[in-house]
Amino acid sequence: MELIEERVRALSKATPEEKTAILSELKQLCMGENGDTAIDKIERTARSQILTVQWDLEELIELVRPPAPPPAEEPEEESEDEDEDSDMRMVYNDPRGLVLHCNQDGSRWLATQMDPRTRMPQTFELQQEEISRIKMQLAGSPHWTADAPK
Numbered sequence: 001m002e003l004i005e006e007r008v009r010a011l012s013k014a015t016p017e018e019k020t021a022i023l024s025e026l027k028q029l030c031m032g033e034n035g036d037t038a039i040d041k042i043e044r045t046a047r048s049q050i051l052t053v054q055w056d057l058e059e060l061i062e063l064v065r066p067p068a069p070p071p072a073e074e075p076e077e078e079s080e081d082e083d084e085d086s087d088m089r090m091v092y093n094d095p096r097g098l099v100l101h102c103n104q105d106g107s108r109w110l111a112t113q114m115d116p117r118t119r120m121p122q123t124f125e126l127q128q129e130e131i132s133r134i135k136m137q138l139a140g141s142p143h144w145t146a147d148a149p150k
Contacts, residue, residue: 001041004029008045011053023060030064039065091148092138100134106149109134 007022014022029038039061046057088110092100099112109126111134126134138144 001037004038004041005045008042008049008053008057011056012050019056023056026057027060027064030060035064089147090145092141092144094141094143102149 004026007026011019011022026038026042029035030042032038042057042061046054049057087103088101088108089104090099091102092098097114101110101112102108109131110123111126112121112123114120115122
């Protein structure tokens, strides 16, 4: 393994032709019987070298040890929140910026309003006491949909 250290150190002063020969020799060592040991030694020795040598050695290692394929993606399970959100329906839509959604039984409500600072819509869940108060405040509004719970 001293041969690897010697060859890696020689790369920084090598001419382009010598560099090609050294990299070829290192590649053969990596492809040989003790290839994994050679690769590990090259990686450790490369850390103390100038960047251009490190880059050459990184390219060599990528050639002899291609990156592992990414792990197979497992299908994501839907969370309960996603299931609950899919049951939501719009029950109030004021063009001035307030939209209300609720689930089938009316136990869960979401409000969407424009954030005055960012001018982006923000959605938040309403608490039970807020739902009652909003229903009273908006009673008689023409912006309730036909699906709105009474």
